[in-house]
Amino acid sequence: MKSYEVSDQLMHYIIDHKLKEGDKLPNEYELADIFQVSRKAIRQAVSLLVDESILEIRRGKGTFLTDHSKFQDPTFRAAYHIAQLDRLIEAMELRCLIEPSCAACATRSPQPMRESIQEGFDLADQEHESDAYYRDFYFHQKIIECSPNSLIRSILPIVSYSISHVMKLEPEIVREQVRFDHQKINEAIQNQNEEEAEQMMLSHLKKIHSILISMRKDRSI
Amino acid sequence: MKSYEVSDQLMHYIIDHKLKEGDKLPNEYELADIFQVSRKAIRQAVSLLVDESILEIRRGKGTFLTDHSKFQDPTFRAAYHIAQLDRLIEAMELRCLIEPSCAACATRSPQPMRESIQEGFDLADQEHESDAYYRDFYFHQKIIECSPNSLIRSILPIVSYSISHVMKLEPEIVREQVRFDHQKINEAIQNQNEEEAEQMMLSHLKKIHSILISMRKDRSI
Numbered sequence: 001m002k003s004y005e006v007s008d009q010l011m012h013y014i015i016d017h018k019l020k021e022g023d024k025l026p027n028e029y030e031l032a033d034i035f036q037v038s039r040k041a042i043r044q045a046v047s048l049l050v051d052e053s054i055l056e057i058r059r060g061k062g063t064f065l066t067d068h069s070k071f072q073d074p075t076f077r078a079a080y081h082i083a084q085l086d087r088l089i090e091a092m093e094l095r096c097l098i099e100p101s102c103a104a105c106a107t108r109s110p111q112p113m114r115e116s117i118q119e120g121f122d123l124a125d126q127e128h129e130s131d132a133y134y135r136d137f138y139f140h141q142k143i144i145e146c147s148p149n150s151l152i153r154s155i156l157p158i159v160s161y162s163i164s165h166v167m168k169l170e171p172e173i174v175r176e177q178v179r180f181d182h183q184k185i186n187e188a189i190q191n192q193n194e195e196e197a198e199q200m201m202l203s204h205l206k207k208i209h210s211i212l213i214s215m216r217k218d219r220s221i
Numbered sequence: 222m223k224s225y226e227v228s229d230q231l232m233h234y235i236i237d238h239k240l241k242e243g244d245k246l247p248n249e250y251e252l253a254d255i256f257q258v259s260r261k262a263i264r265q266a267v268s269l270l271v272d273e274s275i276l277e278i279r280r281g282k283g284t285f286l287t288d289h290s291k292f293q294d295p296t297f298r299a300a301y302h303i304a305q306l307d308r309l310i311e312a313m314e315l316r317c318l319i320e321p322s323c324a325a326c327a328t329r330s331p332q333p334m335r336e337s338i339q340e341g342f343d344l345a346d347q348e349h350e351s352d353a354y355y356r357d358f359y360f361h362q363k364i365i366e367c368s369p370n371s372l373i374r375s376i377l378p379i380v381s382y383s384i385s386h387v388m389k390l391e392p393e394i395v396r397e398q399v400r401f402d403h404q405k406i407n408e409a410i411q412n413q414n415e416e417e418a419e420q421m422m423l424s425h426l427k428k429i430h431s432i433l434i435s436m437r438k439d440r441s442i
Contacts, residue, residue: 094372097318151315151379158372 005161006045008084009035011054014065025055025063084165085216091162092209096202098155099144103185103201106146107194114189117142121186132175137163139182143189143201166208169215177207226382227266229305230256232275233389235286246276246284305386306437312383313430317423319376320365324406324422327367328415335410338363342407353396358384360403364410364422387429390436398428 010025013034019025026034031042046063049055056066106117120139137160147153166174181204188197231246234255240246247255252263267284270276277287327338341360358381368374387395402425409418 090370090372093370094319097322097373098315101318149311149314151311152318 005087006035006037006041007048008087010045010049011080014054019065021065021067023065024061025065027062082216085169085212088162088165088169089209089212089216091158092205092212094155094158095162096205096209098152099140099159099205100198100202102144102147102152103189103197104194105148106143106189107192107197109146113142113146114192117146117186117189121182133164133167136167136178136182139186143185166212169212174208174211177211178204181207226308227256227258227262228269229308231266231270232301235275240286242286242288244286245282246286248283303437306390306433309383309386309390310430310433310437312379313426313433315376315379316383317426317430319373320361320380320426321419321423323365323368323373324410324418325415326369327364327410328413328418330367334363334367335413338367338407338410342403354385354388357388357399357403360407364406387433390433395429395432398432399425402428 010031013019014025025031025046028039028042028046031046032039035042046055046057050057053067054065056064058064106114117139120135120142123135123138140159140163141156144153144156144159181200185197185200185204188200231252234240235246246252249260249263249267252267253260256263267276267278271278274288275286277285279285327335338360341356341363344356344359361380361384362377365374365377365380402421406418406421406425409421
């Protein structure tokens with residue numbers, strides 16, 4: 001994970017836990033454990049937020065939230081959200097280049113692998129909002145894992161990152177679109193229709209990309 | 222760089238420097254400096270070669286080449302080359318998905334960026350075999366840097382890795398092909414012909430991919 005991604009997560013942690021000015025953050029070891037990254041990554045992320053005067057390191061005492069007002073400032077929050085949207089848009093662009101070929105590959109994969117995609121789809125089709133993110137990721141993950149190319153499979157963290165963040169943005173619109181698209185992609189894979197699988201995956205990702213682009217426009221105004 | 226990539230480089234270092242059984246390798250600090258990677262990466266790479274009984278760590282004395290016979294053994298060298306070809310083939314597959322879109326992007330980039338691509342091409346067209354790798358990489362690098370997407374630009378190390386290794390394999394055939402293809406790609410970019418640039422880049426990378434696939438077949442027999 002890149003340091004700006006970890007600092008995003010730190011920002012979310014601060015917002016989610018309603019931390020206030022002067023509050024102390026968990027220590028480096030605890031944060032590394034919470035976000036499942038190295039302590040070095042935590043140090044870099046903290047340093048990014050220190051540069052923005054959001055956090056302050058007090059020697060021997062720990063890391064403290066200095067300027068809570070920023071989180072109340074609509075301009076800052078808007079800028080923060082736009083920066084986040086930019087990263088999501090980049091992630092979706094990369095996925096548009098790579099994942100359609102994974103879907104094509106999935107149509108040619110052995111029966112057990114196609115079954116696990118079906119299973120991933122069936123799971124996501126059930127209505128349990130609590131783990132919706134995980135189930136959406138599971139479906140994409142199973143498709144990407146069909147690629148015999150380990151470098152291509154290495155985009156999984158980016159896929160996971162973009163799915164989790166997109167779902168936080170506009171869950172309702174996205175959910176409906178996603179369910180419909182996944183059905184089409186799954187059908188094409190199960191019918192071993194290579195061209196259709198590739199096209200459906202591309203159109204699925206491009207739709208989410210467009211939604212993000214229009215959200216970015218709305219927020220920049 | 223992944224540890225197996227570093228261990229590949231270590232193997233090449235051993236071959237290039239004609240090290241013999243019992244010879245001592247440079248220390249961790251020196252190796253990290255030679256390959257421009259962290260000491261941790263060196264330790265992991267050394268440990269991979271220790272597992273294969275190629276290197277031996279003698280406590281307090283350093284790392285030594287134990288089994289030089291392996292490098293003379295044609296079966297071992299063949300297996301080693303095939304593994305390396307597999308990694309190159311994977312890298313070329315990923316590049317086929319990503320770089321054509323970078324070439325398309327380059328046709329739409331501002332004049333100074335297109336000029337730096339022209340410059341990269343002109344440089345590569347001169348005949349100085351000593352830095353041929355760097356000049357080939359420079360041309361691709363300038364094209365990829367036209368992408369405004371930082372995630373897409375993050376494939377640069379993979380591009381550098383695959384160019385340096387492909388050039389070690391069959392420099393003559395590849396050189397001729399590469400020079401001709403680069404000319405076509407550069408023309409399309411300078412003429413701002415988006416579709417042509419995208420297609421030419423794809424066909425360029427696919428040709429190298431096919432050369433690698435046929436080399437792999439020859440060596441597997």
